[in-house]
Amino acid sequence: xxxxxxxxxxxxxxxxxxxxxxxxxxxxxxxxxxxxxxxxxxxxxxxxxxxxxxxxxxxxxxxxxxxxxxxxxxxxxxxxxxxxxxxxxxxxxxxxxxxxxxxxxxxxxxxxxxxxxxxxxxxxxxxxxxxxxxxxxxxxxxxxxxxxxxxxxxxxxxxxxxxxxxxxxxxxxxxxxxxxxxxxxxxxxxxxxxxxxxxxxxxxxxxxxxxxxxxxxxxxxxxxxxxxxxxxxxxxxxxxxxxxxxxxxxxxxxxxxxxxxxxxxxxxxxxxxxxxxxxxxxxxxxxxxxxxxxxxxxxxxxxxxxxxxxxxxxxxxxxxxxxxxxxxxxxxxxxxxxxxxxxxx
Ligand SMILES: *Cc1c(COP(=O)(O)O)cnc(C)c1O
Ligand code: SF4
Numbered sequence: 001x002x003x004x005x006x007x008x009x010x011x012x013x014x015x016x017x018x019x020x021x022x023x024x025x026x027x028x029x030x031x032x033x034x035x036x037x038x039x040x041x042x043x044x045x046x047x048x049x050x051x052x053x054x055x056x057x058x059x060x061x062x063x064x065x066x067x068x069x070x071x072x073x074x075x076x077x078x079x080x081x082x083x084x085x086x087x088x089x090x091x092x093x094x095x096x097x098x099x100x101x102x103x104x105x106x107x108x109x110x111x112x113x114x115x116x117x118x119x120x121x122x123x124x125x126x127x128x129x130x131x132x133x134x135x136x137x138x139x140x141x142x143x144x145x146x147x148x149x150x151x152x153x154x155x156x157x158x159x160x161x162x163x164x165x166x167x168x169x170x171x172x173x174x175x176x177x178x179x180x181x182x183x184x185x186x187x188x189x190x191x192x193x194x195x196x197x198x199x200x201x202x203x204x205x206x207x208x209x210x211x212x213x214x215x216x217x218x219x220x221x222x223x224x225x226x227x228x229x230x231x232x233x234x235x236x237x238x239x240x241x242x243x244x245x246x247x248x249x250x251x252x253x254x255x256x257x258x259x260x261x262x263x264x265x266x267x268x269x270x271x272x273x274x275x276x277x278x279x280x281x282x283x284x285x286x287x288x289x290x291x292x293x294x295x296x297x298x299x300x301x302x303x304x305x306x307x308x309x310x311x312x313x314x315x316x317x318x319x320x321x322x323x324x325x326x327x328x329x330x331x332x333x334x335x336x337x338x339x340x341x342x343x344x345x
Contacts, residue, residue, distance in 0.1 A: 021066075027210045028178060035056045038061055042073050052088075055087050058090055059139045066211060084134065089304050110152070119165060120169070122203075123169060129178065131205060138174070168199040171203065175205055185221035188225050200230070205235075208245055229255075231259055235261050261291055269305070290329035331343065
């Protein structure tokens with residue numbers, strides 16, 4: 001009889017690097033959540049504080065240490081910092097920028113369940129994120145009404161059971177991986193019992209923000225499901241991909257997860273060809289395929305990140321002359337009422 005020794009397992013699943021980090025839950029709850037502390041931690045000018053406090057009052061600062069460590073100290077233009085630092089301009093009211101740009105409230109047949117596209121439904125599996133991204137289209141999302149209890153979950157699961165056209169469940173949020181493995185394992189088991197479901201997709205930024213989230217407990221329930229597994233990460237800049245992220249991705253791939261990435265095109269973060277080309281290359285090195293490049297959803301408070309459509313289209317055309325076809329993300333926008341994401345060309 002062949003038994004798998006821990007040593008041979010080690011060859012199959014890349015081991016988490018030996019670290020003295022606190023567990024992921026402690027890293028999540030210990031995330032920096034104070035604008036002044038953010039400036040001090042990164043050696044930034046105090047003059048940024050009044051603006052940061054104004055932005056923070058609208059949508060609180062939240063950045064875990066593992067992500068902070070990738071931000072250059074003393075550089076207010078750092079592309080990772082720009083994603084998390086609140087600014088006074090977030091209070092500007094800009095025409096066309098609204099609180100629910102995707103009109104998701106219209107497509108919520110059960111609390112925590114959004115069914116907009118054929119064959120797949122999105123489940124809000126956790127109300128919180130590991131990081132608060134300033135451009136997030138969910139920055140105004142009414143999470144209190146959309147973080148289902150067990151009974152509401154059963155309601156959502158009934159909806160999936162009763163619609164045989166649904167082949168894919170997408171866990172989204174907030175960040176679904178901010179939920180405990182116990183909850184997620186329960187949900188994955190209920191989902192795999194639904195015979196017409198083929199795929200489990202997870203939209204998450206946690207493996208990037210706190211790579212230690214990809215621990216043995218997660219690999220255990222996720223590896224056990226019969227469903228095909230897709231994880232769509234959210235990475236906007238190559239500097240977000242450090243060795244710990246590469247290791248977390250390798251572990252996910254070792255249990256058969258397909259890794260894709262979606263980015264948002266953001267002024268001052270990734271709005272040039274060099275940055276986008278490097279991002280695609282670096283993603284592929286980590287075993288992740290570029291999937292979508294979203295233009296900004298017009299959510300109020302994020303107008304300063306906007307890149308006009310003509311510029312976005314020109315950037316992507318230039319990128320296409322640089323990159324292998326499979327390294328090209330699809331440039332899309334989400335248009336309320338459409339049956340899919342809408343390509344820009
Ligand atoms: C984006 C999105 C999906 C997934 O769309 P894909 O094009 O399959 O990636 C599903 N449901 C909702 C509500 C979405 O916003
Ligand atoms: S939902 Fe995604 S983009 Fe929005 S704050 Fe959370 S991690 Fe950031």
